Amino acid sequence: STNSGGAAAGGAGGKVGIDHPRADSDFWNSYIKYADQMATELKVGKLNPTNSQNDVSKLVSNVQTLIGQGAGAIVMAPQDTGAIATTLQQLENKKIPVVSVDTRPDKGKVFMVVRADNRAYGTKACEFLGEKLGGKGKVVQLQGALGSINGRDRSEAFLECMKSKFPGITVFSEPTEWEGSKAASMLQTRLEQNPDIKGVYMHAGGVHLAPTLQVLKTKGLLAPPADPKHVFVVSNDGIPQEFEAIRKGDIDATVSQPADLYARYALFYAKAALEGKTFKPGPTDHDSTIIELPNGLEDQLPAPLVTKDNVDDQKLWGNQVK
């Protein structure tokens, strides 16, 4: 009933419709800012971005509205990778290409998935902690929300890696629903129960960093890495405050989830799609690899582990935020 997706073929006429997944976290906040910036930089015409407030049902509605407004390509970040299937099918029927940021839809055609591998985050954190602890001891994993795909990926990969590579390490998993308050309470209780916990993996620096440090501080466990009391902490996100904490020696590492690259390549691929370009699996010109998926392609962006050694690398997005 609304206008068809002819824009994709024609190119020039279509605009990019962008839906942001949520507005209440540090990481996505940076992404949203970068998206505006990159659109100007790459000269991509875009519609007013919508925000689905972490609700896939709103995402579906928003996409419908964007289609109605004549979007020629859609950039989205579905936080529920299954429930977007019908919508992707509709977009495919209308020949509107989709770039999916951060998550890989389970079903339905996508032009490109732009993401760093969340499972890789979990594995990297596990390997780092496992080595630092010498393969034994106790660690706590502050999980995100179990209903979220990214939280689950990180959690599962972390647990699998621990089980296979460091069977001597006991892992306590705490579901925090991305809430600082729950994280603080659970970590505090767990430390009371197991004062010999030596490692923490936090799924989201934005919400978990401050509470974790606060708990460690009140327990007197905020000691320099050389001190035997030191608890090794690996974070996830790569926001400036984590870098600060790494420099101070409060935490040891973080996985830098590249908000800038997410935004840049989301818009890059959306523009390319509008212009009718296509891509093939293989290495890219920006230190990443495109892989083939059953339902499209995925550009796997690098997500470096940041430690004291590389924390001052100016290429890290966390060092570019003002």
Place this chain on the structure above:
Amino acid sequence: MKFHVEARNIVKRFGPTTALHHAGIQIAAGETHALVGRNGAGKSTLVSILTGLQRPDAGEVTFAGERAPSLADRDAWRRRVACVYQKPTIIPALTVAENLFLNRQGRFVKWRELRARARDLLNTYEVDVDAEAPAGDLGVEQRQLVEIARALSFGATFIILDEPTARLDGPAIERLFTRMRALREQGVTMMYISHHLDEVYEICQRVTVFRDARHVTTRQVYGLPHDELVTAMTGEATAAYQAGEHTIGEKTVLQASGLSLRGRYTRVDLAVRAGEVVGLAGSAGSGKIGLAETLAGLRKADSGTVTVNGRRPRQGDVPAFLAAGLGVVPEDRHHEGFVPFLSVGENGTMPIMRKLGRYGLVSPGRRRTRTETLIRDLDIKTDGPEQPVGDLSGGNAQKVVFARALVDDPSALVVMNPTAGVDVKSKQALLGAVEDAAGRGAGVVLVSDELDDLRICDRVLVMFHGRVVKDVPRGWTDHELVAVMEGIQE
């Protein structure tokens, strides 16, 4: 003459209804002034204006010549007037003691002292209530006594009593009057509203009559003929009610055997035959309401059986009782009587919804027709079948509850204080309706504290401390019956 309280040219409208139309009242210092009128004449509306709860659309209120305070200044109003409202103003979750001293506890509450003062107050007014019981656990009339004790104990110079006796029995009324006389001797001014005109003669000096939202007359009570007063109220001459003859059938329609409920009544046996009107009398706490509620299915007895029309519905299961052919007027209209937001029509026809249409449908047209009959038969003053019952005057709401009991043409009827708050003329209509039902073959149990109501009964069962102590046939005198009720004569 300088009046202690004066209301002039008061106009008050509620949507399409005009409750007061340039009406007024002038009450001299130290007098006890009666305000009478039919249900819906605007008496309670005037009370709410005189106590600062509502703002009149026009007109003026003065206290001792001074203009009334602004509505927001509740303290100023409370210094000028204390009131027993017609609608309950007890807070059920709080104790009796706290209700008595609501907002008068002092900045910091000294509970022990408060309780002691409450007990004193209750003793003074001879109210036999536990000061520490939650007020919600009290019976209707105990609550009324608490409200009265509260209003009278203020030390206010002007007290309004809006139908305080509608829920009280004889001895309680006497005690109230004793208090009122004492207050009058101390110079307290009072406004007294009641539908019992004999009370007006007993306690008041002057009387003001309202009719259809207008002031009709103000007269000295002394020497005012009763008929003239009634005529002023109703606008026409009205004869006293004459009880009719009842043809009592063979069939027993309502029967109780061996009924007991701990703390309320013990081993009661009773049988009501078709066409018979049986009264149930007793002083406060005699258990008559508890018994009537059990007969109506509202309450479950500990032991014993209730039979309605040969059927034995499960006790406490009201729908089953109603299905067996029972009609009921509950004691407290606010509690079990009506649904305030729903219309006169819906409230009145609630038990017969299944008869107002097929397949579970309720036809508004049929409901309307049916309701119009009810409104006419019982003389309910309302804008029409669609008016919410919550907006009706107290007496008219009571008539709706009464209508609901009669609507299904019941073969057994249990009515508790059915004429509470109903005006002289309407009372005749209601008693007439009871007798009509009996005439159609219904057996009636009539519980009442009003001896006038009991006069239509073929016999009166008198209860004392939870037992039926005497079966008094027609033809009793007030004195005889009261003596039995008080347990003076066995």
Place this chain on the structure above:
Amino acid sequence: MTAGAPKVRLARFRDLTLVPVILLLLVVGAFTDPVFLTGGNISNILQQQASISLLVLAEAMILISGKFDLSLESTVGTAPAMAVMLAVPAAAGGFGLGVPGALVIPLAILAGAAIGAVNGFLIIRFQLSAFIVTLAMLIIVHGLLLGPTEGKTLFQLPESIIYLGSTTWAGLPASVWIAGLLFAIGALTLGYTRAGRSLYAIGGNADAARAAGIRVHRVLFGVFVTGGMLAALAGILETGRLGAIGSNMGVGWIFMVFAAAVIGGVSMDGGKGTILGALTGVLVIGLVQNILTLRGVSGFWQPVVYGGIILVALMISRVAGGKAQD
């Protein structure tokens, strides 16, 4: 009795106090974006509101009868998920029981009814606080989705459960027809049937309703069960629209459901309100969401605008309704 006529008319209007708000929103929308008034966009709005409107219908009935149900939002995801898990193989996240796909819809509705029955049972039999019982049930029922699926999305679904929420009948999404039909049935039931009028009586004064011969417990139980079934149906429609059942389906809806019902004139204290009014409440919420999306209000400030509009709608409904709200 001639005075009756204007009363009726006035009462009728009271259901429709939000109509000016809706008209205003239509004008604002038309100025916001030319797309707004296209058939496609309007049909989208209706489809987007179809599932949540069923929850509003359910909640309106429950509120009118003087009760409360928070757990409806969890039923939206859990009822269809349960049914689906019975049907799909273990590889697709199911229990591998092999229940035929055709049974999925009836099973989902049954699951909804069962959840409603548990609510009703606890609230009525044990006389527990409806707010807290259904709050606990909100948590438990959502847990019954999280637990077996371990938070994973179910996306290999039997065709039957997709159909209703994704097909179109006569140019309009089937879910819109279904919601429309159910609202019509709801409005007629509450306005013109014994059962419907009993809800008002119970909500207005349960003791008086009982004394008038209404089987209060039975009616209330029926309302909770119906509510659960409507929530399950909402879940089925939503499943079809999304093509999968995520572990967060329905989560967070309940506040909007209450907002829609109350803006639409349903009282939180029971006994007051109409289904038609509730429908206007749903439409207001749907239009506001659509306009905000079209305008592209920044996600950060969207809540402020959104909440502000709810307040304004509430005030209009208060002023036009003329009575204090509870």
Place this chain on the structure above:
Amino acid sequence: MTAGAPKVRLARFRDLTLVPVILLLLVVGAFTDPVFLTGGNISNILQQQASISLLVLAEAMILISGKFDLSLESTVGTAPAMAVMLAVPAAAGGFGLGVPGALVIPLAILAGAAIGAVNGFLIIRFQLSAFIVTLAMLIIVHGLLLGPTEGKTLFQLPESIIYLGSTTWAGLPASVWIAGLLFAIGALTLGYTRAGRSLYAIGGNADAARAAGIRVHRVLFGVFVTGGMLAALAGILETGRLGAIGSNMGVGWIFMVFAAAVIGGVSMDGGKGTILGALTGVLVIGLVQNILTLRGVSGFWQPVVYGGIILVALMISRVAGGKAQD
């Protein structure tokens, strides 16, 4: 009047119907983990519940007076965030106004009072539904945190706002002392002052309270403002505990707040309940959370266990209280 004595005792006990539940939980906890009964763990539990308990205190007062406030949970984050943003430089996410750090706590409390005042104003003056007004305010107030911070966590805070929530006085966290003190004040106020008793009167029957000369509007307004201030204080304590103000601070608390209050015997219909009872409700919730964490129940099934325990506590409180709940 000798019957008085046992009555009082019974009424006193009614506040404490949850004490057996608490004892049971202590026993279960002791068997779950040897750490449970250590001073450190108990002190942790108390600290973890300190901020939410202030919300329960606020909500209990509001519920007793017959009203409702959902927006408290948003105030927890927004009030301190506003104050902090006034004080910190733009680089740290502030407005760069350079308000002195020492003023942050008073400013936060003031912000809380202002939010409460807006609620009170809308609900009382305009006679709007408290549920929906505060629902809209919940959204708006949270938006007032999201908007200016753009969803970023405020990490660089003035020392003053960290102090209360992170320090220890005489071996116990300061927040526990503060919460304890405020509960004591609350219990005394509601039990033994005219103002406190007037809350019960208003909640029990607002018309009767007005007739008795209680300034209903003024008291209600005061209650909403006090509620907002308590929520702001809860936010200050929480800020100290977490060391930062995330954009989700307080979000999702309100349901637990209601659960604690109602389990503790406060009626959703107003006029009933005590502060002491509400406190026992908080303790139950805190103990359950702690035991679940110590046991390490799988996150997927935690909601089911959790909701189940709320239901059981509710039933016990019902059976022990002996009265139907509303």
